[in-house]
Amino acid sequence: MPCYNEAERLDSERFRSFADGGLTRFLFVDDGSSDATGSILTELVGTAPERLGLLTLERNRGKAEAVRRGLLEALRESPGAVGYWDADLATPLSAIPALCGVLDERPEVQMVLGSRVKLMGREIERHAHRHYLGRVFATAASLILRLPVYDTQCGAKVLRTTDRLTQILQEPFRANWTFDVELLARFLWSDPKESLPDPQRTIYEYPLPVWRDAGGSKLHVSDYPRAAAELLTIYLAYARPARREGRSRR
Ligand SMILES: Nc1nc2c(ncn2[C@@H]2O[C@H](COP(=O)(O)OP(=O)(O)O)[C@@H](O)[C@H]2O)c(=O)[nH]1
Numbered sequence: 001m002p003c004y005n006e007a008e009r010l011d012s013e014r015f016r017s018f019a020d021g022g023l024t025r026f027l028f029v030d031d032g033s034s035d036a037t038g039s040i041l042t043e044l045v046g047t048a049p050e051r052l053g054l055l056t057l058e059r060n061r062g063k064a065e066a067v068r069r070g071l072l073e074a075l076r077e078s079p080g081a082v083g084y085w086d087a088d089l090a091t092p093l094s095a096i097p098a099l100c101g102v103l104d105e106r107p108e109v110q111m112v113l114g115s116r117v118k119l120m121g122r123e124i125e126r127h128a129h130r131h132y133l134g135r136v137f138a139t140a141a142s143l144i145l146r147l148p149v150y151d152t153q154c155g156a157k158v159l160r161t162t163d164r165l166t167q168i169l170q171e172p173f174r175a176n177w178t179f180d181v182e183l184l185a186r187f188l189w190s191d192p193k194e195s196l197p198d199p200q201r202t203i204y205e206y207p208l209p210v211w212r213d214a215g216g217s218k219l220h221v222s223d224y225p226r227a228a229a230e231l232l233t234i235y236l237a238y239a240r241p242a243r244r245e246g247r248s249r250r
């Protein structure tokens with residue numbers, strides 16, 4: 001759970017009660033917060049230290065690095081799967097068993113991505129401008145990755161523990177807001193020794209039943225140009241044909 005200045009939004013009780021009943025362990029990463037997040041998390045973790053943990057980054061490193069450091073820390077305990085989840089609980093914690101269930105039912109799947117698809121009978125509540133900007137972004141990401149992926153940016157993902165996962169998390173991400181796209185690019189193309197995974201079998205998008213914009217987002221429309229620049233960086237570093245061919249020849 002990457003947390004940066006979440007004192008206002010963090011719903012400690014929800015985490016406590018969810019952790020109480022289940023198999024999930026939460027590791028909160030305090031990403032150099034300057035508000036009361038650190039003390040709130042310390043208190044929360046103290047109530048159930050066997051199920052809740054805290055990793056404190058001394059200074060603010062951004063969501064991508066907070067997630068990467070948290071995942072590597074979580075992997076040290078060799079769980080069956082790890083994941084990351086936005087602390088504002090825009091995706092409710094109740095989706096965790098559903099995403100993990102996909103890993104249980106489909107042994108070939110290595111990544112389960114929560115996906116915000118506005119279907120009848122679902123509660124996907126996003127502001128219109130974020131929805132449409134998000135669709136443009138998602139289309140660009142899908143072209144770069146050459147995958148029919150609908151939603152790369154939902155902050156709810158579960159990843160099967162594999163050597164490949166540990167390996168692709170070793171280096172800090174180049175991107176910050178769009179690191180999810182970079183994670184997918186690394187998963188697809190970064191290991192020249194192993195055969196490349198078939199994304200249609202190994203990556204699974206799970207249409208969420210509920211997703212509610214929690215408000216208080218730190219991502220502003222003014223960040224979109226930066227997100228676009230990050231996508232270009234990802235394309236140049238991983239996806240352009242010359243890079244991919246170079247990798248497969250190595
Ligand atoms: N904005 C921001 N969020 C961070 C940072 N580090 C970790 N996060 C976490 O990233 C998650 C998503 O943040 P949020 O502002 O809700 O972004 P959005 O939902 O994508 O609009 C939250 O759990 C944040 O606490 C950081 O440096 N900046």
Ligand SMILES: [Mg+2]
Nearest residue numbers: 086088090217
């Ligand atoms: Mg949010």
